[in-house]
Amino acid sequence: MASKKQQINVKTGHPGWPINYGNSLMKKIYVLAAAYLLFFPSCTKEFLTKDNPTSTTDEQFWKTEAQLLTVVNDLAGGLPGGVFNFNGNTRISFTGLTDDAVWTANFLPEINTIALGNATPILPPSAFMAVLPFWRDDYSRIRLANRFLENASSAYVDPADLKRYMLEVRAYRAFFHLELFLYYGAIPIVTKSITPNESDLKRNTKEEVIQFITSELSECAAGLPLDYSAQGGDIFNRITKGAALTMKTVAFLNAGMYPQAASAAKEVIDLRYYELYKAADPKNSYLNLFMYSGETNKERIISIQNGNHKDAFLRLAPPNAGGTSTVNPTAAMVNTYETRQGKTLAELGTDSLEIYKRNPNYNDNRDPRFKASIIYPGATFYTLVDPFAPLPNVCAIGANNSSRTGFWVRKYADLADRTRPENGSLDFMIYRYADVLLMYVEALVESGQWSNTDVVTYLNQIRERAGMPNVNTTVYNTEAKMRELYRRERRVELAFEGSRLFDMRRWRIADQVMNGVVYGATNPATGVTVIAETRKFTNKDWLWPIPGEEMAGNLNMVQNPGY
């Protein structure tokens, strides 16, 4: 190899290239090289300290009222929605878990899996999970609430407002516990932000859970306002005094603590703030309650604002109007509606039953809530809906995007949304005054006071608003008959609003109603009744399984029986 010592031959170089640098350049290079070496080791400490340039650390966060409101709004966003909008926890969708409807969507397969009796802690993966996020999201919000309660006092905010925020947040925290309790049974109560070392939480007893929820809600109710008109008006997803008391009623009722439930419900009634909604034309009162025309009313206690409900039309409406028919009412639900005269189909005898099976709204002689809640074969919704008409018929039973039962949910499907099926702005009522009245009635009956005059009074209020005759006290004159009546009334009045799952568990009827064949509509021409599916209910199905992820991460968690 040639030596490197040789000089560059200037003659062969290109003219103009600086070849002979001489000493001055070399000196400069020595200096530069030295500087280069010196630069490196210095400033290493600063160089290796790179804190997050944009994120806020915990200590910096809890400073302003705006920051507190951010948290309150995030918690409010965790309330259950109406229909699915990329959020599993939606009350109308969950009707598919009950005998009122079959879930026919191409997502949330867990609803079918659970309804068919196939629930497992690890459900086969799907794009949208219902069971797991429910548990995860509610507990993640509980953590957020706890952190709020631990830190909010360091913010600069009016003391009275701070007090109210604290109560609101405690009420949300109690509600999330309540929701978990309703789906999973006794659960761990979490009242502080848990550190990783404390994260193996144990379940509390059912009594402890109810005690915690109700006492929290009582305290919150005492300090919360009746409404938020002073805070800027139309805020219906924030917990008010009435909402806290309603939640307390739900907690007591589902724990079987009926006297306490009755008195909690009575507290709501006694606020004299709420009333049943009446439309200008009383015939439309019940229908309009769920439409834009009745959206602003004094009946709603707490509602989720359009965000988790804006797809209502797309999900509920039949395909002729551009919907996808995800929640399909069952014949069992349809047959629950009385006649306009207040008779049940069973009371009428088999001939009439056959007529109403083939033509559910025969002579328009059914409880007006029927056609306000359900689209049935032969009803007109945008155009005539006839699942039994020959093809091409988008509404044919079993056709893509059509109902599997031949029935559709009418409630919350406002034709005004037909041209914007994914972008409605209707609010979904999580709790409304009629629910409170019915809970009050139930609590009275179940605590032995079936003859309390309030029972009939409030049932009549609800029936009257619906356009139904008063309770026939000659027929409903025993505790058992009154129980039958309030249960039917509750099922009909609150159809598809999300209460049925808890009702059928509380009434211990799930094993009967969730077992066996699920019927749909009857073809008026042939008399053949559609069978949607055949369900199976085993003992494990009284409660949902604790998600496998919780079981894997929590050594102290005990799985619900049967999973």
Add this chain to the structure above:
Amino acid sequence: MYRNLTRFLGEPYARPLSSILLRMKLTFFICLATLMQVSASIHAQKVTLKVNNLAIESVFAQLHDQTGYDILYRSADLKKIAPINLNVKDMPLKQVIEKCLAGQPLSYTISSNAVIIKSIPLVKSSADSLFKIKGRVYDNGEPPSPIPGVIVKVKDRAVSATTDPNGNFEISVNQGDILLFSYVGFKSQEYTIRNLKENLTISLVADINALDEVVVTGYTERKLKHLANSMGLVDIKATIQDKPITQLSQALQGGVTGLTVQQASGLPGGDAAKILIRGISTLGVSDPLILVDGVPYPLDDIDPTTVESISVLKDAAAASIYGSRAANGVIVVTTRRGKVGKVSIVYDGYFGIQKPTYIPDFVEAPQYMEMVNLAQRNNGGTPTYTQSQIDITRAGTDPLVYPNTNWSALILKDQANSQNHTIGISGGNNLARFAVTGSYLKQDGIISNTSFNRYNLRANTSVTLSDKLSMYLDLALVRKESERPVQRIGNLAAGAGGPGYILYETYRIPPNIVAKYPDRADGYQAYGVYGEMLNPLAELERGGYTLSKDDDININFQPQWDIIPGLKLRGQYLFRTFSTGSVTNRDAYNFLDYFTNALRYQFGAIKTTGLAKKNYQYMSATLDYNKTFAKHTIYGLAGLSREMDNPSTSNQFAEANLASFFLKLNYIYNDKYLFESTIRTDGSSKFGPGKKWGVFPSAAVGWNINKEGFLKNVKTISNLKLRASYGLLGNNQNVGLYQYQTTINAGTGREAVIGNPDITWETVKMLDIGLDASFLENRIGLTVDYFDKKTEDILLTPPLSLSSGLGSSIPVNAGSVSNKGWEVAVNYNYEIGKQLKGSVSAGYSYYENKILSLTKGPYVNGSQIQKEGFPLNSYYGYMSNGLLQQADIAAGVPIIAGQVAGDIRYLDLNGDKQITSADRTVIGNPNPKGNYFLNMRLDLKRFDLQAQLNGFTKTDAYYTGRYNAPLNFTDGGGTPMTWQTDTWTPENTGASLPRLTPSPGNNALASDYWQTNAAFARVRFIQLGYTFNEKLIKKARLSQVRLYFNAQNPFTFTDMKYLDPETRGADTTYPMMRFYTFGINVKI
């Protein structure tokens, strides 16, 4: 026939040729003709001919018939030649030609199979044309040094000269002369004098014995024989050069043992392969560090034609100079630099078609409808379709109401085109060298709106500033344009992107939905409605597209100062800026019902663009010293580096810094005993105070046994080396930024990160013992390595209870994993005569990994588990034993509540008489334990045949998604594939698949029922190339022309029937491609 060809060839040549391009075309034809002739027997060169007054063209034709030689000429040149009279017997061709051309101003040359006739320019006589030419000869080092004493000789003439101490020479030549340069230790080189250039610059390539080979290692180049560590060298010629490679990572499939290279998709622009060096040894990021010209760089952004060398640093001793970056091994790539000498222009191009290795074959509508009915009946429901509906569908008489759509054929094309063009220009002199390469790759997809274009430009310049100072200044630009369909619903086909989403829809839309209705009179186009308009054709035609442009700009500056001989100071500074912009474009569309005109669905307009940017900076200084004193060779390296990484495109101020100091010492005694040691310390800003620094030492010893006296005379052994190394490596790739801090998401008040101030480096401890041997003058080579790698303090996010609300995002150093294995590589080169030579190389790598400890383990994540004593990412689920039969139910075998006959029979492992989640167990290992490759090359005359085969040994894979749950109505539906029709019914109790149900119920739970063996052997490519006779193409001023045909992935042998065993995946996976290409390389 051949005669015609000769004439035909003569004619285009007769036309004036002005452009090089035309000439190239001609050359191409000549080449083709030659190619066709190669098989013909060697013709006699003696001619017997008797002609009277025959036109010279006809004489040439006869000469051709007799000799087989092509005779090429311009018709114009022959115009003046009178008809020929000739009577010769057994006269050599040369003399016959001379007779024909006697007295004409024509010259001729005879090559091996052609005679080329040219007119002699009317210039000076040959004696006048002698002139003096000056030049200088260099070695091909960087910077280049002149070589004294080189013998310069004019070929075929007794004229020669010798270079002076400065490498200069002067010699008298004639135009057309060939100069021959030769010098001991260098390969001889020829140079043809084409024009009267005064100053020649010649560089000679060192002729290195295999054992003196210099290889690129960490921060430097070292002699192979002096290395005691384990590294693999990719044979660029066998695996990369002149091959149609779309992504460089794919090319590493069969080159080096210890590499596991697996492609996950064939998506244009997404077909990069994942590379693992010696298996997975950590739970998080296990990608090796890839350095290109000294700095981290994405392997797949490199234009394969610019690659000079690829070294794979496998063991701790080789890699620990990169300390914390090297836990998963290091791949060191260098790119080509310009050499002293005349400018060379190279064109590489290929054109090819890609065909999917599989396409789903769905059942047709009538069968689909019957299967739906069966599923409904199995679910206790009313059948959805009447018999008459099925019959009309089968008859196909009313396709608008009773359609039968083949979605697979509509959406997935059976082939897509690809092409690549690269032009490289390089050259230079002793002051500056350059290599500029530009390339363009275009890949179309088998789904519309899916394509990939890549533009690369690399300009490597080397400048000699003085005899002690030189520098590299390299510029690399990459633009990547990807077009994708819009993924309208993010949750569907999560993570699979637009093409995956379209595939997902294609697998699930039923065949009895109309794809597209006929145009209506008013021009409106109606589409079949499925769900929320989940019609893949409507998505492709009306759902818009996303076009993204990624720009990666790199400036790499490397000064070098030779302080004294052997002592070098090198610096490096790299700046990279990466930006990506995208546009999504969709016009609003109202999907109206074809029959009623009612609105069924709406696509709103989307017109959005986005821009994101990130950057990276690297600075280093190294001082190295290399000296041999008698029998002692020492090598020392000290250095420091700083990296400033901004890994997030959304926040330019989110930075991770790394400060490093390193020291390496080698001592070699008498080329016999080798000792290496390295220590590196790294500080990372990703860790909190007190946890930032890590120290990573290593040591290696080696023994060149063949240098010992007792083996010195054993001729069969050319090399025998034993080596062993041990060292520590670090890893912080699994740590996101700011994990030591708790931060709040200001939009919700929730904790974005729940910090852990204690997290620190993952540490890999690695032992390697190896043997290198070669025999029979290096014709046979063997390398064996055993390694034992243990990763400690693995950064994990142990599952925390969801009820704590913590989520599972808190990283802790909480586990250790062992990874042991061995590798063996052999190669064999042979030569049979002068015409046939070949080589075979093969490798086998085996590794086994096992979790040794796991804080709060096991971790279950869906169908995966991390559990002590088992491999990483083991499959977790139920064991099964066929399908439940009526008799099993009657006998009361344990079942999951609700199961009936025809469902999968799970095993009650814990014996509690029921099947619960507690019966799950580890059911498989998804990591291939063994992988192998075989490379072959055969050169016969001008042909070369190359082939590569590689494969994995037994690997557990699972069918998931629509591969285990067809007809999953409640999760979007799914059309069964034709292999999914053998389902259980009371009449078909021996079925291979469980009963059909509208939703899979418990049959889709993770279980070994869906397990399959994904072992495969794949012929990676077969390539046939032909290189043209240099003498022929010289006339067209080309120095090399090569054509090839390449078939990539032509054959695969596997048990995995329904998906590709390499990509695996499910219904969102873009299939692997077979790739048939035709390519050409031209060098001027």
